[in-house]
Amino acid sequence: xxxxxxxxxxxxxxxxxxxxxxxxxxxxxxxxxxxxxxxxxxxxxxxxxxxxxxxxxxxxxxxxxxxxxxxxxxxxxxxxxxxxxxxxxxxxxxxxxxxxxxxxxxxxxxxxxxxxxxxxxxxxxxxxxxxxxxxxxxxxxxxxxxxxxxxxxxxxxxxxxxxxxxxxxxxxxxxxxxxxxxxxxxxxxxxxxxxxxxxxxxxxxxxxxxxxxxxxxxxxxxxxxxxxxxxxxxxxxxxxxxxxxxxxxxxxxxxxxxxxxxxxxxxxxx
Numbered sequence: 672x673x674x675x676x677x678x679x680x681x682x683x684x685x686x687x688x689x690x691x692x693x694x695x696x697x698x699x700x701x702x703x704x705x706x707x708x709x710x711x712x713x714x715x716x717x718x719x720x721x722x723x724x725x726x727x728x729x730x731x732x733x734x735x736x737x738x739x740x741x742x743x744x745x746x747x748x749x750x751x752x753x754x755x756x757x758x759x760x761x762x763x764x765x766x767x768x769x770x771x772x773x774x775x776x777x778x779x780x781x782x783x784x785x786x787x788x789x790x791x792x793x794x795x796x797x798x799x800x801x802x803x804x805x806x807x808x809x810x811x812x813x814x815x816x817x818x819x820x821x822x823x824x825x826x827x828x829x830x831x832x833x834x835x836x837x838x839x840x841x842x843x844x845x846x847x848x849x850x851x852x853x854x855x856x857x858x859x860x861x862x863x864x865x866x867x868x869x870x871x872x873x874x875x876x877x878x879x880x881x882x883x884x885x886x887x888x889x890x891x892x893x894x895x896x897x898x899x900x901x902x903x904x905x906x907x908x909x910x911x912x913x914x915x916x917x918x919x920x921x922x923x924x925x926x927x928x929x930x931x932x933x934x935x936x937x938x939x940x941x
Contacts, residue, residue, distance in 0.1 A: 696747035699754065701742075702719040703742075708808055710800055710803050710804045716741065717740075717768060717771070718742060720750040720767040725818075734766045735765045736805065736824070737769050737827055738827045739769075741771035741772060745926070752934070756934055762939065774794060776830065780830065781798040781862075783859035784860070785858075785860050802838060825845075825850070827850070831851075835849055835850070839881055840863055844875050848880050849880065849882070850881075853922055853926075861894050864894050864901070876909060915929060
């Protein structure tokens with residue numbers, strides 16, 4: 672078990688986000704700009720993809736945000752997938768906002784009391800500041816630059832999935848749609864799973880949709896399965912969720928393997 676845990680640690684330390692075919696993804700036409708963040712005390716690069724018909728209408732659109740959103744990260748393949756799904760009427764039009772990484776493991780990890788967790792990077796535990804940057808600085812900048820609706824979602828995998836699940840449980844009002852593939856729920860001795868019931872009892876009176884998946888990585892799948900059980904037992908009327916157990920997928924394949932069905936289910940509320 673320790674060896675599996677070490678492999679998972681190394682996978683997101685050195686790979687960052689698991690996109691073995693990233694260099695083969697065509698980079699779609701998009702906007703790029705920077706924000707001088709007062710909260711993070713650094714400049715952040717933002718990539719924005721708009722649907723083909725955005726310039727032909729006056730419609731305001733919902734927005735999908737994504738960590739790992741650089742052009743050398745997950746932004747191209749998610750933008751291309753959303754483009755195809757929109758063209759085939761499988762999802763409604765969305766604007767995609769990718770947040771390029773600077774110090775990934777700092778921004779996407781919460782605090783931890785586990786000494787082994789602290790070995791992944793010189794600086795960790797910056798998720799709260801990164802979340803505040805998105806909420807208090809990035810949202811306003813996107814709303815200023817583009818025609819947007821209040822409806823927002825967030826998508827990510829692995830350590831970004833951990834950040835998304837932490838946001839869902841601790842600040843659920845930030846987004847309407849949450850998508851997390853193979854979230855690193857083992858972090859801090861699976862704190863988010865251990866405290867999930869407590870957070871669900873404080874959930875806001877607004878409906879949220881959550882789609883999450885677990886691969887065959889045992890240190891992840893046992894926690895995603897446990898969280899799915901908790902969500903089922905608690906049966907919160909404002910949480911509409913879908914857990915996708917993916918035992919045939921590995922940690923490095925699950926994002927690409929499940930992104931289409933995740934987007935289709937999440938963005939088509941019934």
